[in-house]
Amino acid sequence: MLAKRIIPCLDVKDGQTVKGTNFVNLRQAGDPVELGRAYSEQGADELVFLDITASHEGRKTFTSMVERVALELSIPFTVGGGINELADVDRMLSAGADKVSINSAALRRPGLIDEISSHYGSQVCVVAIDARREEDGKWQCYVNGGRISIGKTLFDWAHEAQERGAGEILFTSMNHDGVKTGFANEALRQLAERLTIPVIASGGAGRMEHFRDAFRLGQADAALAASVFHFGEISIPELKRYLRQENINVRI
């Protein structure tokens, strides 16, 4: 049976991971490759590396980091941040990334999704959507790290992205992100019902039950989290044993 995926997300700035971690046995605590390897050994199913660098120099550092990840890790990984055109995608895939995640650039120029999927196949194109549930109950999409609303709703945009050739939707609920009270299960369930491509749940993980609920209630195909893994609040082996006890199929 196809397993539900657990995906740690690493923010990278100037070639170093940003958030502190509780991993003790790393030679270089801030090295994304070392951290990635540690997660891989613990049973992470995929990894996401997000480049949060703004400078050109930082971008180059990120590319060489991607090359090192590809050399050393034997699980799939996605890279995101700063991907605005086909040339950026090409650079990341040539460096060895399996998939790229695009966010604001796709909302500003949706044709980028068509370009990526027709050049490299849908499987490399992850469309990340940051959305917030407004007071009127509608989920609105935001760009630039959640600062600007773009006047598209989550469900319309996710569907459009799918029709244009996205291979997966990575949905982050801005209402739930960082609050650690669980994922946006109702919105996830609606996405799962409306889409025929996999949905990755993001934002809100605090306890192991939250992952169970994202898979069971939210019908997500994968769940992504950062700080609960980085700070050791949840260990991946423990989480997977728990999910299996709860009859959710995971790779152990």
Next chain:
Amino acid sequence: MEVAVVDYGAGNIYSVIHALERLGIRPTLTNEAELIRRADKVVFPGQGEARQAMEYLRQTGLDQVIRNLRQPILGICIGQQLMCRHSAEGDVDCLGIFDVPVLRFQPQRHEDKVPHMGWNSLEDVASPLFDGVDDGAYVYFIHSYYVPLCPWTLATTRYIEPFSAALHRDNFYATQFHPEKSGCVGERILKNFLSL
């Protein structure tokens, strides 16, 4: 050991090269018939589209080279599909090493998403390619077309219906999944292939 990785313009071949390098091999990426014929082992990787890939193989004569190899060869993902008789992807005749057609997944329920993407488990695994790999081991798949069960099925995976996760006939081996992306299980399978 000389390992040739067949270069036929398919997508991401770096991961399979890196995976071999992690096992201490320096593979040669090549489309030259002589280098492929001379290698001890041949890896036929891939991502891409069946019709384009077959056109390239025919134009370069690599189709005949691959059919006539005597040393162990491992087709991966679309590599496996190209080793079959015919692919529904682009309705194209393939190499015919395995006399079985390649079909597209037909979703039966809303939850049946195509492509089949992620970690799925192997059943009824048979050695030697799967020495040390147990039934139930997880490997990484990403594909929309599949090879049905057939006399050459070497491992089975269930998605929508049971299909061939791996094939074997004589010196020809193939996996639908990506051993180079399948963690330690995949590493073990590549090691087994290299020790054939």
